[in-house]
Amino acid sequence: SAVISQKPSRDICQRGTSLTIQCQVDSQVTMMFWYRQQPGQSLTLIATANQGSEATYESGFVIDKFPISRPNLTFSTLTVSNMSPEDSSIYLCSVEDHFYPNTEAFFGQGTRLTVV
Amino acid sequence: GQNIDQPTEMTATEGAIVQINCTYQTSGFNGLFWYQQHAGEAPTFLSYNVLDGLEEKGRFSSFLSRSKGYSYLLLKELQMKDSASYLCAILKKAGTALIFGKGTTLSVSS
Numbered sequence: 039s040a041v042i043s044q045k046p047s048r049d050i051c052q053r054g055t056s057l058t059i060q061c062q063v064d065s066q067v068t069m070m071f072w073y074r075q076q077p078g079q080s081l082t083l084i085a086t087a088n089q090g091s092e093a094t095y096e097s098g099f100v101i102d103k104f105p106i107s108r109p110n111l112t113f114s115t116l117t118v119s120n121m122s123p124e125d126s127s128i129y130l131c132s133v134e135d136h137f138y139p140n141t142e143a144f145f146g147q148g149t150r151l152t153v154v
Numbered sequence: 155g156q157n158i159d160q161p162t163e164m165t166a167t168e169g170a171i172v173q174i175n176c177t178y179q180t181s182g183f184n185g186l187f188w189y190q191q192h193a194g195e196a197p198t199f200l201s202y203n204v205l206d207g208l209e210e211k212g213r214f215s216s217f218l219s220r221s222k223g224y225s226y227l228l229l230k231e232l233q234m235k236d237s238a239s240y241l242c243a244i245l246k247k248a249g250t251a252l253i254f255g256k257g258t259t260l261s262v263s264s
Contacts, residue, residue: 068249069249069250069251071251071252073251079256080241080254080255080256080257081197081241081243081252081254082254083251083252083253086250086251130196130197132251132252134245134248134249136248136249139185139204139205140185140202140204141184141185141202141204141245141248142199142202143187143199143243143245143252144199145196145197146196147195147196148195148196150194
């Protein structure tokens with residue numbers, strides 16, 4: 039199983055500023071996934087980060103707003119740029135471990151972001 | 155497209171059994187996850203079903219019928235600490251991201 043360290047665990051930020059969230063995995067993984075969970079909602083995929091290439095963003099999410107870095111197979115960052123109160127959410131990174139026929143998906147501890 | 159449906163809320167009493175249903179329609183299907191999420195925390199893995207049938211893990215069991223696009227999570231001998239959100243999620247293809255349902259909030263009372 040993979041262990042993911044995500045930080046910061048929480049932050050309160052002023053509107054218009056940016057926050058970078060880091061995820062460190064204890065093993066090499068090809069794909070890392072970034073999710074957002076708005077208050078009272080389920081998880082929504084922001085983007086898929088593959089090492090050595092640009093992240094793939096889901097509909098409704100753009101690189102200028104959520105730039106992602108993936109410098110190696112164990113680390114990724116997500117930046118929430120030019121924040122507004124609507125960005126207040128929990129942000130989660132995730133990796134998967136496949137061992138046919140099973141799969142496990144692991145999550146970081148989450149970053150609870152409040153924008154004021 | 156894809157659609158994953160689960161009840162929004164359920165209530166039960168300590169010691170009881172509760173079944174949380176999840177129905178799905180997706181353009182691809184590899185397997186189905188169940189996660190538990192307590193307020194303010196990250197989701198915790200409960201089960202992954204790839205084949206039809208029932209998988210039992212202690213007080214929790216999960217069932218899958220691929221032909222019917224249906225799964226359920228069965229929680230036995232409910233405890234107060236089982237009060238949480240339960241998320242059904244689909245893996246369409248290995249190496250892709252999970253697609254989550256909206257979650258079911260379970261409240262267990264004494």
